[in-house]
Amino acid sequence: AQSVTQPDIHITVSEGASLELRCNYSYGATPYLFWYVQSPGQGLQLLLKYFSGDTLVQGIKGFEAEFKRSQSSFNLRKPSVHWSDAAEYFCAVGLSGGYQKVTFGTGTKLQVIP
Amino acid sequence: NAGVTQTPKFQVLKTGQSMTLQCAQDMNHNSMYWYRQDPGMGLRLIYYSASEGTTDKGEVPNGYNVSRLNKREFSLRLESAAPSQTSVYFCASSEWLDNSPLHFGNGTRLTVT
Numbered sequence: 705a706q707s708v709t710q711p712d713i714h715i716t717v718s719e720g721a722s723l724e725l726r727c728n729y730s731y732g733a734t735p736y737l738f739w740y741v742q743s744p745g746q747g748l749q750l751l752l753k754y755f756s757g758d759t760l761v762q763g764i765k766g767f768e769a770e771f772k773r774s775q776s777s778f779n780l781r782k783p784s785v786h787w788s789d790a791a792e793y794f795c796a797v798g799l800s801g802g803y804q805k806v807t808f809g810t811g812t813k814l815q816v817i818p
Numbered sequence: 819n820a821g822v823t824q825t826p827k828f829q830v831l832k833t834g835q836s837m838t839l840q841c842a843q844d845m846n847h848n849s850m851y852w853y854r855q856d857p858g859m860g861l862r863l864i865y866y867s868a869s870e871g872t873t874d875k876g877e878v879p880n881g882y883n884v885s886r887l888n889k890r891e892f893s894l895r896l897e898s899a900a901p902s903q904t905s906v907y908f909c910a911s912s913e914w915l916d917n918s919p920l921h922f923g924n925g926t927r928l929t930v931t
Contacts, residue, residue, distance in 0.1 A: 708860075736917040747822070747908055747922030748861075755917070794860065798917040806920065808860040 706731040706797050710809035717785050718817055725780040725812050727795030736798035737778040738806070739769055743791045751793075754778065765789070790816045820844050824909050824923035831899040831930045839894040839926050841909030849915045850892035851876075852884060854905040855925070861908065867892055868915040899930045 707730045717723055729735055736755050740748040752763025759771040769780045778795060795809040822843045831837055843850065848869045853861040863876030867886040881903060883895045892911075896903060907926045912918035 713858075738919070740920075745924065747910075747924045748920070749922070750919045753919060805863070806917070808862075810858055810860040 706735060706799060706807050708795050708797050708807050708809035710793075710795055710812050712812045713810070714813045714815065716815040716817060719787050720784050723780075723782045723785045723789070723814070725793050725795075725814070727778045727780065727809060728776050729778065729795075729797045730776065731797060731799075734773070736806075737769075737771060738796040738798070739763065739767070739778075739780050740794045740796060740808075741765075741791050742794065742811075748794060751780070785814075785816055787816045787818070790814055822909055822911055822921050822923035824907075824926050826926060827924070829926060829928050831896075831928065833900060833930060835899050836895065836897050837899065837928075838896075839907055839909070839928075840891070841893065841923060842891045843909075843911040843921070844890065845911060845913075845921060846889070847911035847913050847921070848889070849912045849918070850886065851910045851912075851920065852882070852892070852894045853908045853910060854878065855908060856905050864894065864907075866915075896928075899928075901930045904928060904930045 709728045738753045739751040742748045751767050754761050754771045792811045792813045794811045796806045798806040825840045851866040852864040862878045865884040867873045870889045885893050909923045910920040
């Protein structure tokens, strides 16, 4: 079974600083990889996804993520954080083969300070 | 453009009471899901419906039942609520059961006392 690890439970960054949220997965084949964001009191919203091809994927709100097979990682990055980016971020991995079984990480809560 | 709509937003139950959480989507998606979110545990899949007329157990189905009423609606029922079912419940939908991106509702916060 696949698993997802987000090693940072909580991260604080200053507005305007760069951001990197870590995600490591465990799965034998190339997985489907996702990043979702959850604002307080809201459901999750898809930021970006990786299925195949270019390992650097662009998402909404200025986020990007890079798939590194050798490190089993799919880290989320943003060059300059805005106060509105404060939220909880979830990495998720899906199995291939036509069966939807997405496993979510435990989330990283991002705090942005002025 | 409503997307995925869940009702109610909040609910308090006593142990042993029953209730149904409602979910409807207006995106013509084929697949629908129920997740629960607990602190430090991420989201865990309770049940899913690949398409109208089918339902299957997810990771944590015990104590729950579901009904795919039609293509739009997917309800989750707690027959006899327990304190362990205190959680935030999310309904989601996707175009197909093939790692299509999930679209989530805003959640139902359930407390069982």
